[in-house]
Amino acid sequence: MADDLNKQENNQKIESTSQNTSTKIYSDDNIDVTTYKCPNCGGETFFDPKVQKIHCLYCGSMFEIENKTIATERNLTELLESGNVWTEAEVYQCKTCGAKEILNSQEVSIKCPFCGTNNIIKTEELPGLKPQGITPFKLDKNQTSQIATKWAKKKLYAPRDFKKSVKPENIQGVYNPVFTFDAQTDSTYNGTLGKNYTTYRYINGKRVACTETRYFNISGLQTVTFDDILIQASSTIPTKIVNKIEPFPTKKAVEYKTEYLRGYFANTYNKSGQECWNECKTIMNSTIERQILKRYDYDIKLSLNIQTSFMNEQYKYILVPIYVGHYNYKNKLYNFYVNGYNGKIGGKTPVSKIKISITILIGLLILVGFLLLMTYA
Ligand SMILES: [Zn+2]
Ligand SMILES: [Zn+2]
Structure with a gap:
């Protein structure tokens, strides 16, 4: 009390x-x-x-920080035609690795979170759209450091001396830009699917099982509603890694306020709104196809034409929290990335050549043993 x-x-x-x-x-x-x-x-x-x-x-x-209302969706056309720029932010670029970040000028002395050098300069570039939502960091640097230490120690192929003295360095919080999209879809489709069945024939008096396919035509309507499909808008942090440390709770995003950026970096998006929406449509289209095919009992898809109309397309531009840091092993940096909300981690650690060689050797021995067994059994 x-x-x-x-x-x-x-x-x-x-x-x-x-x-x-x-x-x-x-x-x-x-x-x-x-x-x-x-x-x-x-x-x-x-x-x-x-x-x-x-x-x-x-x-x-x-x-x-005042005002914690949930960020609301905006109409997609706004994004595709938008010329808005985020006037209170400035773009800086790391001259060593090329990473572009938004940060306030007093933080320029900070080391680049991606390559660890001190080579950040202001660029002429405009920061683009102002985010409308942000998922603030929930973990602090100490917790992140503990997560990174634990993770490295568990790495099977990391060298023993690395694991013994593992020390995460230069942990920086970076807000990564994402677009989330909503849409309602109506699709009409037609196509041909095939279902396999087994028949028996007598060949030279012997009963033989044969697989045959019965083809049937399909057509119909499919409605799918999509909510918060997340697309990474920056490739500064490799998509593979971001996917690994997902999910980011975009539903928990609050209204964007500059205050949340204080003490952190923010990546600028380097993909256009149109590019991200196209990427999203690819995901939506494959979901629609899956939903349609789920209705049928089939083994072979011979053809399927789907015509989809998209309605009520909306987007949110949100910043999501990622910690970036590195391990320094024998003067080489190995970056790791931690979801600043749920602590999921991805990235690289050094690998021990000896440990890998031993694994390959054991694998080969098992294979040779197996082949010998097959030959002499
Ligand atoms: Zn850099
Ligand atoms: Zn004070």
């Missing part, structure tokens, strides 16, 4: 109408992106995943 009271004392809610300059307003409209200073002490502040508030590193003050 006493603890709660203390917390309340610290949690000075930032009011939007305050004359006192020492309690500066932290709202989206009048935020000064170049200085994220604590109103109480002038120290640097950051978004603290543990308390889901803005936290001052120096005096410990915490500030709530």
